[in-house]
Amino acid sequence: MKCEIYKSNRKDGAYIFVADSKALESLPDVLKTRLGRLELVMELDLAVREALAATDPTTVIDSIESRGFYLQLPSSDEAYSC
16 A cells, blocks of 8 residues: 655654555544644655564555554653554
């Protein structure tokens, strides 16, 4: 699965993974507000990755398929990641 990764301009270390930029329109309003402006930082093919910096690719793929996104927060906010 290919995805795009965006970083938040309001929350340092917060990244959101989506299938494509169109998926950003469907994000919950509260999430859009908290993350602020999003900047594309990378496009990635999760199918060929064995590991990511903060989680495994399967977790990201499952979240994108079920919720439309995967939210990665800094480790200090780990309890709030989804």
